[in-house]
Structure formats: structure tokens, C-alpha cells
Amino acid sequence: MLNYTPKEMVEREALVINPCKTCQPVGALYAALGVHGCLPHSHGSQGCVAFHRMYLTRHFKDPIQASSSSFTEGASVFGGGSNLKTAVKNIFDLYDPDIVAVHTTCLSETIGDDLNALLIDITPTLSEGKYIVHANTPSYFGSHIHGFFNMVNGFMKYLSVSTGTSNGKLALFPGWLNPGDYRELKRLMTQMNVPFIMLPDTDGTVDTPTTGEYTMYEKGGTTIEEIKSLGDCKSSLGIGLTISAPSVGFLDKKCKVKGDTIPYPIGIDATDAFILKLQEFSAEEVPASVENQRGHLVDMMVDTHQYTYEKKVAIYGDPDFVIGMMALCLELGMIPKYCITGTPSLTFEQEGKSLLEKYGVKEECKVQAATQLNTTTDLFLLHQWIKNDAVDLLIGGTHGKHIARAEDIPLVRAGFDVIDRYCHSYFPVVGYEGAMRMVEKITNALMDYQDSHCEEKDVEMVM
């Protein structure tokens, strides 16, 4: 029934069908949820924030709170300044956050609201110890990934300062991950004895323990004091070339904190690179517990290698996530036949090609990102490719399930957004821990497929 995509390739430039991205504001909203005591605020129509909250609620299965300037006809003609002022007053009266993080929308950007000027007016009206910051996140540029790093930079723009005294910490920009990933990154940094400030951090804000009590501002999130102190960090590390390099650059420019960016630590090599960066910082030995974990991962790869070798996989989603999964799949001997992202990324295709070269992949593989002008790199295109030359496995978010069903290909859900399964956001894909989880998921998907599709005489008890 859902097999509507025609096999015959069609040239498209204007029409995006089944997008592999969404708009900037939701990225800004998610980044703001990773700050303690923060209420994200959408400066636009009421619907934007309703959609964003729904999108994030469906992924995290947790309450997601954010407010809106609730634009009306009047605001779209005369500007949304008075809406924002009313909104800020109402927000502090009723919800009493420590900080409000405003992001713009296509509407407020198009009518030309000057948020810098508005915040200069509003800031003096706030009570002591309360903050308001903003980021420009026009929906017609980039994708949700741009919205995410624009908001991260927005926090730093307003808050981070260099006092001249180093705090001796590492500034870590982790990119857009699940709370389970943020927890794993923090665990690894703690194990490696690296003092750190991580922005943002949704561990404990979108996966709160259920106790029967509900508070709007949960225990987790990067604190305002920590964001201020980012300017005094010894150095910075961004993970994710597309999503975190802009923040590494911003902190360097504003506070002269030097830094480096590496790919998401997904798979064994990228996690090694992350651990080595941490070791460089702490100048200490890698503890046995981390070495052991790596050993467990290698053990699993050895045990499963015959099931994954030369299996073809299509990976779709956010650029850094796709590159990470591509690396992991190559380590398992798989062929990353199609790798796409709808996010315009300057580094994506180069990163992907380097990985293919590194593993000497002979098979022709497609690695494609949307550009700022032509954004038709979407799941419709991926489906057409698959129809013309099939793969054994799909890795990505929920929206690939139509392809999975139409083509009868197993789908391993990972990345954003996963809205048709539960529990996933509590577990990592990063680090050795995350790689172990992915090895299990990938192998199980392939083996389950074999069990349900092989001829009856071939059903094996021991595999």
C-alpha cells in the first residue's frame, strides 16, 4: 500500500518529497532544553511551538515545555515586539524560569523583527538573576541542525565571558544527541579524569525519572554559571563536524578558547579518537575500565562478523549521525551503499568519501547532502535508489519505515526522530557502550530477517 514511489528516477529541483530534515527553530528549542532552568521561547505563530513540542514529545515521550509570542495578523504587520514584551512578562510571572531562550521563526525573520534591539529593551526589566538570550533561526536557511548550533552560540554570545583566570576545564560541544548519549559522554570524561563543561546537556531534562511529582525545570541541564564559565575553559572540543565546528569557532572568536572538532564518537575508531583527545587533555593513562569496555566491543564484533560482512546498508538522518553510523558499519565490514542527509553540509560528502577510501570500498556508494539551494536530497530519492539497487538494511529514524515495509528491508531505528518506538532515548549510540548496542541491534535485525525469510529447511536453532 505504501509502495507508491516510482522506480523510474525523476529530476526534481523544486519539490521536496518526504524530507530528511526539519526547520531551524526545533533545533534551537532542543538546544535550549539542555540548559538548566530554561524556558525555550518561539518568536512566531502559535503553531510553530505546538509542532515543535509535539515533535520532541513524540521522540522523548516526556513533557516538552516552551512558550510562544503567538503572532496575530497585527504582529505580522506591525512587528512582534509588543508580543515578545508581553510574553516575557507573562513567562516570568507564571513559569518563573531562570532564563528564557528566544529563537526566531520564518515569520519573525521575514517581517524583520530586530531581536538584538528588542532584547536591549527587555533585559533591564528583568529581576536580578534572570536572563534572556536569543538566536536567529530562520526556517528558510539550513535545517534543524543550524538552529541547534545557532542557539548554542546564542547562549555563549550573551553569557560566556573570559575573566582571564582559567577554570582548567574542557568545553565540550556534544552536538544533537539523546540524553543517553550525553550521559555516556559525561561518564567517559569522568572516567578519563577530565573536568568539563558540556553545552547543552538534556540528561535529566527530557528523560526525567517518574516519581509522581512534576516540575517544569528538572535537575538536569547546563547551568547559567557553567555557560558563563565556558569563556575560561582551557580548551574546547566539538564533536560532529557539521553541528559543533561553528560553536568551537564561536568560543574561540569570543573568548579566545582554542579548540578542535572531531566526528561523533560512533564506532570504534571515532571513539578511540575521542578518548585520545581526552587523554591529551588530562595527560593520564586510559583506565582499565575503559580499555575493558573497548575489549568487550571488539569481542562482539568478532562474534558477529560473519553476519555483517558485505551487507549493504542505507543510512539517512542528520549529517554527523550518518557519518558516525557509516564509520561503524564499515568497521563491521558492511557496505554503506547510500548515505544521505537533508541538512546542507559542506563537510558531509568529503567525510563520507574519505571513509569509503579508508576502507577501500570497491562498490559504488552514494553519499549525498542537500545544498542550500537544492534540498531535494530526501527519503523519496533514497527510496528510488533502493528500488533500482536494493540494500540489506536501513539505519535511521522512524520515517524510513514506509521504505522498509515497501521493500521488505529490516530497519534499525536510531538518530532523530524515532517516534514509533519507546525507551531508545535512554540508551547511547556513542562510545564503546553505544557501539556495542548498535552491533547488537544491527546483527539482530539481520538475523531476525534471516529467521523469518529463509526456507523452512534452513531454519537454524544455533546461529
Add this chain to the structure above:
Amino acid sequence: MGKSGEVNVLDERKQFILFKNDGGCSGNGIKCDSDSVSGAVSQRACVYCGARVVLNPITDAYHIVHGPIGCSSYTWDIRGSLSSDSDLYRNSFCTDLRETDVIFGGEKKLIAAIDELATKQEAKLIFVYATCIVGVIGDDVEAVCKNMSKKHGIRVIPVKSPGFSGNKSTGYKMACNAIMQLLLPYRIEQKIEGVNILGDFNLAGEMWIIKNYLDKIGVNVVSTFTGDANYKNMLEAPKATLNIVQCAGSSVYLANRMEEEFSIPFIKVSFFGVEDTSSSLVRIAEALKNEEAKKKAIAFSNEESLKLEGFLDRYRKNLRGKKVAIYVGGGFKAISLIKQFNFMGMKTVVVGTQTGKKDDYEIIEQLASEDAVILDDANPAELETFIKEKGADILVGGVKERPLAYKLGIAFCDHNHERKHALAGFEGVDNFTREINQSINNPMWQYIKENKTLECGKECSL
């Protein structure tokens, strides 16, 4: 009743809240049908969302969102409306306007997008949703649609739905106007006896349940709006002799316009709960002046009600006296739900809607329990306050309310797009009662309650 809730309510929001035993009835009633307050964490969506949810179930239409990608990706196949044929509507089409389009206008891209569809995909019907910035950047979507209709010999219908141009109800209207624009050229004098079903979206196959009932009592269904609707079948609608409106919030406007243009009278119906389902079937037969159908409707309803009696008695013991909070989109649905809960022996203590009208709220006030609180366009802080204050055991709502209920440690039932089973008709009573029971009486809630008592250290039974 102590109005401790006031602490958590914005001054501007107070007139949107009504305390039933507080003399609210004698005053001017509740304020509703207004814009959301800036800064409030409203559960409400926008004009585009309203228009999209009404039109989206049309199965063989291309729904092109003209604007940046977000509005398209957030509404991609999120509504569980089922189709008996085409699956086109479950795809997402968007012009994904970029910075250059914002500067130079997006018409060119829209034209190209429609060309790409019309020439390569054999489109017959295209809806073009104009979102927030389209008017602001000066695109004349109506003109483009007109020209493209001509050029390709297909129907290209504009949907005027910039998010800021009102609230979700405005969007319903815009969707209804789009439907009317589609139908107007098909004004037909020759009638066939039968009904159009308006305001059912075939969530979990509910349209099929209703059609099946009408078939059983010998009433012909001409066309449906918009659950399981398709291009060809919609064009039959002007021939019908009666419109029945299930979701009044979204579709009374369409019924009114069809009455004006095609002289089709309408009645409001509800297929939620035994009482409403039975009376709706009888009223449809009466409106058609079809005595035979009326007899059949009464017999069929009695038969089905009887089948359910034993079933409901089994569950009533589990449910009697439990307290319910309701937060749904339209007023009519809230009314049906209160009736159903009264039938199960449960008390409705909090009722809120996103788009309820004044007369809905008057009925709600009469039906809800005597100390109920009634809210228009409630925000999570208010919901939380009143759920706790009134001691609700279960919340009935939509996607954004589910996790709030769970965090508060109370049961939940989705009566919105994410409903798991059909909730309409007699089958729906069965499903709904089971769903309420399986959530409210699930043993895992004890772990949340135990946690509480462990913390306070007094009533700990361990």
C-alpha cells in the same frame, strides 16, 4: 472550594476558566474562541494545523506545503486516518522555500513544484497550503493555482492558512472553503437519497464503522469528508439529501456552506458512546423521513446496547467513582466523553478544550460533576494544578498531554490522532472502556505511589 489554582493562573487567563460551583453559571460564562495569550505555554496549534488536519485524510490528493520545510515535516503522516485505496496523502510534499525565494518570491518554485508533479506523477487534485511567510513575501498563491489548473487541466486548490491569521478554528474554515472551491463547479440538481458524513477522519477506521451502521439501517452514504475521501467520490457530495456532522468544531461551517450552495440540510451527530450513537442513528433516519430506517435504527441500537450491557457491568466495578480530567480539541467531543464517563459511573472533574464554543461550554457545565473546573485553551501549568487539586485518576487528551499525565502518575487515554483503537460506535464503547480500564487499573502505577510514600516515610507499607 478553595481556589488554590489561582496561584498558577495568569490574570489574563482567569476569564478562560470557570469553576462550576462558584456561581460561574450566573455570570457571563467562560471566555473562549479568542487568541492565545503571548507567553502562555498553550497546547493549541495554528491556522495551518487546523486546515491540514481537516484536508489531510483526502487520500488521493497531493498536499503541497508552500513554505519552509518545517510545516511539512511536522505534519507528515502523523494522523492515523486510514485509507481503503490510495496512500498518496501519507507522503510529504513541500516547496521548502529558501533564503533566495524569500528575497525574490516563491511563486517560481511553486510553479516548478506543481509542474514536477503534474507532468511526472499524474496528479488530479493538488492542495497548496500557503503558510506564514507566503503572503508576507508577496506570493499570489491563488493566481498560481488558477493558472496551473488551466495549464495542466487538473484541480489545484489554494488553502489560505498562514499560521498567524487566526487560530486552529480559522484553519478548519479555510479547509472547508478549499473543499467548497473544489465542489462548486459540480452543482447538481438531480439528488440521490443519501447522506454525506462530515467531520469524521477515519481515525483507526471509525468512518468504516459509521458507514457500516448506516448500511445496516438502509441509509445510503454518498460521500465522506474527509475520512477515506477521494477526489472522485467527493464530487458526488452535492447530490446528497442530508449532511451529518460528527466533529462539529471543524465541519459545521462546511455543512452551512453546503446548505447555502447545494440546499443540503444538516444535523449534528456523535458516534461516541452508546447513548449518542443510538440517538444519532435514529435522528438520521428521522431527518431523512425514512420510517423503515428508523425502525431498523431502533432495533439495531437496542440489540447492540444489550450486547454491551454485560460488558459494561463487568468494568463498572473497576471504574465506579474514579475521577476524570478531559482535555481535547473540540467542545462536542468533550460533551460525548463526559456522557460516556457518566455512563461508566466515573466523575468528570476537569474539562478543557482548545476550540470549544460558548454553547458547548454551557452543555459541558450541565453535564460535568458539580465541583468541576472548565478551561478554555488551557496550558500545562493549569492542567497540572487542576488535575492535582481535583485528584483526577485519568487524563483523556492528545500527544502533548500524555507525558504530563504519566509524570503526575495518573492514567491516560489518547482520544486524538494517536488513538490506538476505534473509539466510535458500539465497538468504540468496548474499545474505549477497555483502554480506560487497562490504563487506570495497571499495576505499575503502584510503583509511583510507593515512591511517594517512601519519601514521606509515613504510610510506607514495605
